Amino acid sequence: MVRGESYKYLGFRQLTGIRHSDIKTELRDKFLSRVNCVLRTFLNAGNKVRAINTFAVPLLTFSFGVVKWSKTDLEDLERRMRKAFKEAGMHHPQSALERVSLPRKDGGLGIVDISALCVAQVRQLREYFAERANQNALYRAVCAADRGYSALHLAQAEYQLNCNLQTVEEKIAAWKQKAVHGAHPHQLDRPHVDKAASNLWLTRGELSSVVEADMIAIQDRIMPTRNCRRYVWHQDVDDICRMCHQPGENIEHIMGGCPVLANAAYTERHNNVARIVHRQLALQCALLEDNVPNYRYLPAPVLENDRFKLYWDRTVLTDLSIHHNRPDIMVYDKSDRKVTIIDVAIPLNQNLEETHGRKICKYRPLAVELKELWGLREVPRIVPVVLSGTGIVPKTLLEALKVLNMEKELAGIQKSVILSTCAIVRQFLGQD
Template sequence: MKDKIKTEFENRLKHLLKTKLSSGNLIKAINVYAISALSYSFGLIKWSETDLDALERRVRTTMTSRRYHHPGAAKERLCLSRTEGGQGVIDIHNLHHKQVENLRRYFYERADIDNRYEILVHVDRNYTPLNLNVIEFQPISQIRNSTDVIDLWKQKPIHGKYPHYLGLPCTDKEASTIWLKKGELFPETEGFIMAIQDEVISTRQYQRAILHQDISSTCRRCHQTAESIDHIINGCSTLASSDYLSRHNNVAKIIHQELAFRCQFIDIKTPYYRYQPNDVLLSSAFKLYWDRIMTTDHTIMANRPDIIWIDKLNRKGFLIDIAVPLSSNASRTFAEKIAKYVELAHEIKAREKLKEVRVVPIIISSTGIFAKTVTEELKNIGCQQLIHEISKSVILSTCRIVRKFLQQS
C-alpha cells in the first residue's frame, strides 16, 4: 500500500508541475490534490520519520527538475507560509503528526461512552500508528513550529540574510511578501527570485568560494570587484545607466501614472512598461512633473527629483524620489533622500506659496523588502494600493537583470 500511495502521489505531483498554473495556484493544487493522496493513509499506515523525509525530499527534487525550486536554496522555505517568505507547501511531517493526534483523541473520547472503542484502545499495542494503549504517546510534540523553522533558516550564513532583513522591526513584512501572497508569478520566476534572495546563484564568487572551482572571482562585465549576487543586482557600473535605471523608472512610472489618473490628466491606465510619462502636466488644480530640473532662486545641487506633485487645492507639495538599493542599504538610502531634497522642498514651498512640501522617498530593496516608513509614505500620497505592483515590477526586473548577466560569458 505504501508503494501504491507513493506512486499515486508522485504521479499527481508530476502532472501538476506540467500545467501552466501560476505559482500561488500551483502550490494550492499540490496541497489539495497531490498531498491528499498521502493524508488519507496517515493514522492507518505506519510512516516513519525517514519515510516522511523521503516524501518531502521527493517534492523538492521534482520541483527542482522543473526549475521551480533551486537545488541550493533553503529547504526551510518550501513548507513555510507565503506570508513568512516561504512557498507554502503543506509540511508533510506536521500533517501526519496532527492527523495521528486527532485520531487518537477521537478514539479516547469515544472510549468513554462506547465499550467497543474502549476495547480497541486496550488492545492496540503498537498494531497501528495510533498506538492507543500508550496514553503518554504524544506525536503532537514532534510538530515543527514555524518560528523554529525561521530561526533555523536565519542561522544559515548565506541563506539567512534574507529572513534576517525580513524579520527586522523596521521591515513591513506584509508588504515585503505581498508578491508571494498574491502568487501571480510563474513558478520558475518565483523559484529564481528565491535563489537570488538566498544568494545561491552561480556567480563567479559563488563558484570559487562555495563550489571551490579554480576560477577568477572578478566580475565578467566591469572587471573591478568580485562578482557576487549583490554586485550583479546593484553594484556593477556597466548596468547603472541601463538595467538599474530601467528598474528604477518602472517604479516611478507606476506612481506617476496613478497620480496622473487621479488628477484626471489621463483617462485610462496602461501597463507600466508601456506607459510614457509626460514631462509636465498642468491643470487648474494640480501640477505634475516627471524627472524635471527645477529652476530656483538659489543654487541647489539636488534639484531633480523623480516626480514633483503639487496639489493647489490643498496647498500641498510632494517631492517623490525612488531608489532600489540592496536590503542592507535601504535605511541609509531613505535618510539620505530626506536630507538631499529638504532644501528644494523649502524653495518650492516659498515659490508656490504652499502650506507644506513633503519629501517622499520610495525605497524598495532589489529583492523586494519594504520598510515600514516607505509604506507610510505611500499612504501619504494615496498610493498604498500600488505596493503589490511596485513589488512585482522590482522582482521581475531583478530576475531579468540576473538572467541577462549570467547569459554572458
C-alpha cells in the first residue's frame, strides 16, 4: 500500500482511523444524488417519498453509529434535501418545516426524520454494547477504551447526541403554534371534522408532487397572494384583489370568495364533484351502460328506466311557489315511491358545519311539497355532499356517502376538489 493511501473496510475508507470528514462528504453527495434521481422521475408524490425513504435514506443509515455525524451535519443534510425538493417543485420554501418529516396520516410529507433516525441508531448500538459488556470481558474493554474514538462514545455513560429531537406530537404542537401555518391543523382538530379522511389524499399519495406541494402551501396559507405579501412578507404592495378589485386578496378569497370566479371556476369545481355522484347513482340504478371515466362523464338532464328516474340540475315544478326548487341531483324510486335530494357544496374550511345545515334548511320546503305532490310514502331525504376547498372532510360527508352507498368514492371526490382548487389558485396568481 502507498504511504498515506486509505483502504476500504466494511464500506468505509480508513487508514489508522476512519476519515469521518471525507466519508460524510461522500455520503452526502451520494445521498443527494439519489434524492435528485428520484425527483427527476415521473412517479406520483407518494411513490417519490417511498423511493427516497427506501433508496436514499438507507445509504446514510449504514453510517449512523460508525461515522461521527454532528447536529450541524445532520441539519445541513436536511436543508440540502429540502432545497432539492424546492427546485423539483415538491416543497414550497415557505411551508411549515414540521410537515416534511411528519407522517402522511398526520398531514406531512412522510420523509424519514434523518436526525431522529441517527439518534435512535446510536442509542440502540450503545444499549447493545452496554448489555454485552455485562456478559463479556472483551466488550467491557472496548467500552472502557472508547473515549471519543467512535461515534458511540461508549466510555461516557450519559452521552447523548446533541440533536433537538421532536416527537410527532411535539411537531404537530409546534405546527399549531405558528400564526400563519397553524390554521390548518386547528381546523383538522375541530369536532365535526374527520382527520383521517381529510388526510386521505396524502396517505394515498396519488397526486403529482407539484400539485401536492401547491395544496400544502395553500393549507399553510403561504401562497403569494397580495395579502400574504403585504402582511406576512412585509412587501410594499396593495392587497386589492386583482380580479374583482375588492380589498382582502387572501387565500380564502381566491378559493371561494371572489365574485369574478363564482360563475366559472367555482361552478366547474362544484360540477366536477356532482358529476362523480351522478355517475355513481346512474350505475347503481342501472341507468348507465358505458362505465366512462369521471372526467369524461357528461350527465343527461334526465335518465329513466322502469324503476328509477334520475334528474340532473332540473327545476322541479310545484303548485306552491318555492324559491329553492333546483337541486343538483334528485333520485326518484318509482317502486318504493321515495325521493332523495342531493346537493353539493365546496365551502371554505370555517363554513363546513354551517353549509351542511343551510343545505338541509334550503331544500326542506321542496321536500315537504314533493311528498304531497308526487304521493310519496315519506318526506324526501335531503343529502348534502359538503367538503372544503382544501379537501377537509366533515363527518357529515362520510354519513352522506354511506347513505348513497358510495363510500369508496371519497378519495375520488377529494382528489377532484384538490385538483380544481390548485388550478384555481394557480391560474389566479398567474394573472400578475
